Every structure is written in structure tokens, then in C-alpha cells.
Amino acid sequence: MLKRIHGAWIVAIVTFLVLLASAAFRSSMGVMVVPLEDEFGWSRSAISLAVSVNLVFYGVTAPFAAALMERFGIRQVVVAALTLISLGTGLTLVMSASWQLVILWGVFVGLGTGATALVFGALVANRWFVKRRGLVMGLLGAAWATGQLVFLPLITRTIEVMGWRYASLAVAAMSAMLIPFAWLIIRDRPSDIGLRPYGATGDATTEEQAQNATHSGWAAAQTAIAGLLHGMRTRAFWLLAGTFFVCGWTTNGIISTHFVPAAHDHGMGATAAASLLAVVGIFDLIGTIGSGWLTDRFDPRILLGAYYGLRGIALIGLPLLLGPNIDPPLIVIMILFGLDWVATVPPTAILCTRVYGREQGPIIFGWVFAAHMIGAAAAATVTGSIRDAAGDYATAWYLAGILAVLAAFAALLIPKSRDAITQQAASPS
Numbered sequence: 001m002l003k004r005i006h007g008a009w010i011v012a013i014v015t016f017l018v019l020l021a022s023a024a025f026r027s028s029m030g031v032m033v034v035p036l037e038d039e040f041g042w043s044r045s046a047i048s049l050a051v052s053v054n055l056v057f058y059g060v061t062a063p064f065a066a067a068l069m070e071r072f073g074i075r076q077v078v079v080a081a082l083t084l085i086s087l088g089t090g091l092t093l094v095m096s097a098s099w100q101l102v103i104l105w106g107v108f109v110g111l112g113t114g115a116t117a118l119v120f121g122a123l124v125a126n127r128w129f130v131k132r133r134g135l136v137m138g139l140l141g142a143a144w145a146t147g148q149l150v151f152l153p154l155i156t157r158t159i160e161v162m163g164w165r166y167a168s169l170a171v172a173a174m175s176a177m178l179i180p181f182a183w184l185i186i187r188d189r190p191s192d193i194g195l196r197p198y199g200a201t202g203d204a205t206t207e208e209q210a211q212n213a214t215h216s217g218w219a220a221a222q223t224a225i226a227g228l229l230h231g232m233r234t235r236a237f238w239l240l241a242g243t244f245f246v247c248g249w250t251t252n253g254i255i256s257t258h259f260v261p262a263a264h265d266h267g268m269g270a271t272a273a274a275s276l277l278a279v280v281g282i283f284d285l286i287g288t289i290g291s292g293w294l295t296d297r298f299d300p301r302i303l304l305g306a307y308y309g310l311r312g313i314a315l316i317g318l319p320l321l322l323g324p325n326i327d328p329p330l331i332v333i334m335i336l337f338g339l340d341w342v343a344t345v346p347p348t349a350i351l352c353t354r355v356y357g358r359e360q361g362p363i364i365f366g367w368v369f370a371a372h373m374i375g376a377a378a379a380a381t382v383t384g385s386i387r388d389a390a391g392d393y394a395t396a397w398y399l400a401g402i403l404a405v406l407a408a409f410a411a412l413l414i415p416k417s418r419d420a421i422t423q424q425a426a427s428p429s
Contacts, residue, residue: 007190008128008198012136014185015124018078019143021175022116024151025089025109028167029054031156031274033261035164036101044261046098048384051257052377053106054113059248059373061114063366066123067224068115074123075186077115082175082182084112090172093165112175114373119366122349126358127189131199134346138292141345142285152281156260156274227363236355239414240348240368243304245375246407247344250311250400252372253379255280255337262393267324276326276334283338291343300347304411307340307347312404319397355415 033047069077088108095101121140129136158167190197231237255277263273294303314336321330352368353361383396 006198007193007195011124011128011186012139014181015121016140016143018082018116018178018182019121019140021082021171021178022085022113023143024155024171024174025085025113028089028151028155028171029105029257031152031159031260031270032164032167033257034264034270035159039164040096040098042098042101043388045381045384045388047101048257048380050098050101050105052381053102054110055248055252055373055377055380057107057110058114058117059370059377061111062117062119062369062373063224063227063363064221065115065117066119066362066366067221067227069120069123069188070223073188074120075183075188078120078182078186079179081112081115082179084108085116086172086175086179088112089168089175092168117369117373119362119369122352122365123362125349126353126362127197129198130201132296134292134296134350135289136292137346137349138289138295141292141342142288152274152277153271156271160271224363224366227360228367230360231356231364231367234355236351236415237364237368239410240351240355240364241371243308243407243411243414244344244348244368244372246308246403247348248372248375248377249379250315250404251341251376253376254315254383254396254400256376257380258383258387258393258396261387263322265387265392266322268322268326272326276330279331279334280338280341283335284341284343287339287341287343288345291340292346295346295350299416300351301411301414301416303347304344304414305408307343308404308408308411310336310340312401312408315397315401315404319394351414351416 029051033044036042036047037044065077065081085108088104091108092101092104095104121143122137125133125136125140155167155170158170187193231241259277260270260273263276264270291303291307314333317329317333321327321333323330348368349361349365352365355361356364379396379400382399383393386396387393
């Protein structure tokens, strides 16, 4: 039976696990805010700064990681990234100042998670799959997003019983244990092990027969920058990046970072709040895989419009429902969050490939993903500042909801293919 399993699925499974390890760290950030605040006396804004730096490095690293994978190979970059995540989380056990948190969480782990972000998943999906590509992107998106939420109850319980240092140690160990699996199983292309991409028919394409570039790492970085400059001359890029900026704002930036502290402000226990985010994670698994299936069959732009619209409604309703208890209407709102949490990823990634081609598409998606994480970083900082100034999060929730509704309309303006792209220079407005 094992002989009938295409090698692409084995590579996809290891990619899923690497993304899951990256997700484990991101799930720990939101539930560690209050414990760090209590132990060290750091302000909510100071801790949010470390989160923001992480998100910026996370996002900006992604397009360069795609180019470096073209130069040095996927396996080498992924192993280096897992090492950085393990070191960054492990060394928090001995930190004593908030600037050290910025270095470890922000720089080390930001670089590591950026290199193992969805750009890595998109590269694997594009190279290893012809059929089921949208579905695979949905599965990898589920690892990236659902993982960070389903880990929450376990990490929260570990913090409550044993302390936050044990939770950091667990994430570091999980990342370290994946290093040998990544080294032994991940390959750059199906041709490296004598295979064709899953579902490929006819003669082998030029893309299948391509080899890693032989130029320098600096030249690889220049490739990423050239992709950005090419994208910036098109209106499609600004629409894709702008909507994904809002996606980051309304997920990693405000929910992942601030939902647990916000629930704490309303009298809800950390474990109960983390369990609600786990509900988001469970339904995100359904929503993201379902979105991949839908993206293979329907206009991705229409899907994006629906996803952002639903998210806006959920965000605007959330502050009206938060309280010390978990009531049915709040569960409904969290289910809505889950169904479209990262359902935006498959249609956005596929649109990047359709508009910019299979070679440029992953690099463009890297920059679009960078916009996602810059949006998340901005939201983490702005939301923390709103909380410090106003004493609650209500204004932050309403702002995020309005941005999501605007993104729903903007998504409908994205060109659906390369033929439809506007090649003239465009401004962010």
C-alpha cells in the first residue's frame, strides 16, 4: 500500500509538521502576555512590541526565504529556520529584560517562522502538485493557522500548572525534534527522487526539469527584490497585498495576540479563553480545507469577498458578547472566525500564481504574505496602545471589523488572471 503513495504526499506531510511547529510558537505568544506582565512587570505595550517585531521579521523574511530556497534548497533553509525557532524559544528561559524578549521572540523566532511560513507551503504545493494544488494549500494553511489555535489549551494549562518557561521549553524541543525529519525527507523537486509532480501528464515541463540557481545568496535576494518591484508596478499587487494586510490585522495581530488578554479583562479565565481559540482552530481546519476545495472550483475573488465580509461581522459583534462566561452567541462568533480564519490563504495564493505565473507567483505571494504580517504587527502594536490608553479593547475590535468589510469590497477588484492584469504603474491608493 505504501508503494502506491506518491512521494509528493510524504513531502507534504513533513511540510505540514514543520508548519505545525511554527504554529506552536505563535500560539504561545498570546497566552504568555499576562504571565510575563505579572512576573517581570513589563507593560502590555512593551510585550506587544516584541510580538510586533516578530511579526514584521516573520513577514519580511518570507519572500527572501523563497528566493534563498531557490538558491540553497528547501531542506537547508527549513533546517536553519527550525534551529532559529528552537534557540529563540529556548533562550527565553534565561532572559531578564524586555529587550531580550524583542531579540529572542522578535528577531530569532521571527526569522525562523518567516522561513517556514506559508510561502514555504506554497512553494511545495506548486512544485510537487499539479492536481489537488488548492486542496494541498488548504491543508498546509490549516497547519499554519489551526495549529496555533489547537495548541492553546495545552500550552495554557502548562503555563498555569508548571509556568511559562516549561511551555517555551516544549516549543523549543518540538522544533528541534523535527530537524532530522526535515533533513531526511524534504527534497526540492520531484525530479530529485525520480518522480513527476502529483497529477502531471504529458511531456515533462521546463519547470519540472529546473534546477536550483547557482548564483550567490545576494543574487537570490535581488530576485526577491525584483519580484517586489515588478509587483509594485501592477494594481493587482496592491489589491492582493492590501487585503492580506487586513487579513493579518484581523487574525494574528488582534485575535492571536490580544484575545486572551481581552477576555481576561472581562473576567474570563485564561484556560476558558484559550479553549474558545481552540474552537476557532477546529473550525478553521474545516474552513481552510473547504476553501482549498472551493478555490479549485470557483472564482477566488468572490470567495475572498465573502470571507472578509463574514470576518468583519464577527469582529464588530465580538465586544458586545465578551464576558466572564462562555455563552452560545459567543461560541457562534468564534465558529465564524474559525470558518474563515485562514480560508483567505488558498484563493490569495492561487490568484498570485494565476496573475504572475508559476515562477513569479510564489515570490509575489511572499511579498503579499509580508503585507499580511506587517498588518498583524501594526494591529498588535495599535491594539496594545488602544488598550493602555482606553482601558479596554472595544475601539480596537470595531476598527478591525471596519477594515475587514473594506477588504471584502477590495477583493472583488483583483484581476482573476494574467491576461486581466493592469500593467501600468499603480499607487497604493
